[in-house]
Amino acid sequence: MKRRRDKRRRYKRRMYTGTAILVIILIILIINGMGKRFVGREYFELSDEEITAEKPEIDVQLLDVNPYSRPGTETGKIKGIVVHYTANPGATAMQNRNYFQGLKDSHQTEASSHFIIGLEGEIVQCVPTWEVAYASNERNKDTVSIENCHPDESGNFTKETYQSLVQLTSWLCQKFELTEEDVIRHYDVTGKICPKQFVESEDTWERFRADIKAALENQK
Numbered sequence: 001m002k003r004r005r006d007k008r009r010r011y012k013r014r015m016y017t018g019t020a021i022l023v024i025i026l027i028i029l030i031i032n033g034m035g036k037r038f039v040g041r042e043y044f045e046l047s048d049e050e051i052t053a054e055k056p057e058i059d060v061q062l063l064d065v066n067p068y069s070r071p072g073t074e075t076g077k078i079k080g081i082v083v084h085y086t087a088n089p090g091a092t093a094m095q096n097r098n099y100f101q102g103l104k105d106s107h108q109t110e111a112s113s114h115f116i117i118g119l120e121g122e123i124v125q126c127v128p129t130w131e132v133a134y135a136s137n138e139r140n141k142d143t144v145s146i147e148n149c150h151p152d153e154s155g156n157f158t159k160e161t162y163q164s165l166v167q168l169t170s171w172l173c174q175k176f177e178l179t180e181e182d183v184i185r186h187y188d189v190t191g192k193i194c195p196k197q198f199v200e201s202e203d204t205w206e207r208f209r210a211d212i213k214a215a216l217e218n219q220k
Helices: 001-034 093-106 137-142 161-175 187-189 196-200 204-216
Strands: 079-085 116-117 122-126 144-150 182-185
Touching: 079 137, 079 161, 079 187, 093 116, 093 122, 116 161, 137 144, 137 187, 144 161, 161 204, 182 187, 182 204, 196 204
Parallel strands: 079 144, 079 182, 116 144
Antiparallel strands: 116 122
16 A cells, blocks of 8 residues: 555656646747747747847837728738838828828728838838738738838938838848848839839949948847
């Protein structure tokens, strides 16, 4: 009888020890994985704590979920950042955001963007990066889109818009473990003249990518 009780005690001790070891391993795995959101799904992003770049000031003004500008569809793994221009001279970031919002009622078309940068460099977020925005055609599922305001028909960005674009793009590159090579134009997806400034002047586009590279190197 005593031998049987001792055997049970040894069995319980081994069971408790094994459980404790499993709990410790689980805690370690959780801690190591906390830097990435949605671990176990295709989408992930680094936490702000893991990003050395200074986060730009972002005015989060999310669109209502609707079929015309924010479908609520999950993105996959983010593989690129797509740069656009609004083709709406003089309009502000909020005016463009409100246009996207109005599509839920007007049903005029399907259009939106994750971010819009205004004429004074202000940044408005319209769609979460883990959801699809209607901006980059077949690349909607695996990219983050940035629309840029411009003061006139030339499509050229103001100094403030450009500076915010460099800061936001380099921050997003770090967030999704991308490089300047993963930053593309809408033009590179569909051949559309967008953003006009970066399509009509290849030197300007290459200078922008060089600025992204420099910003990323400074963030290390």
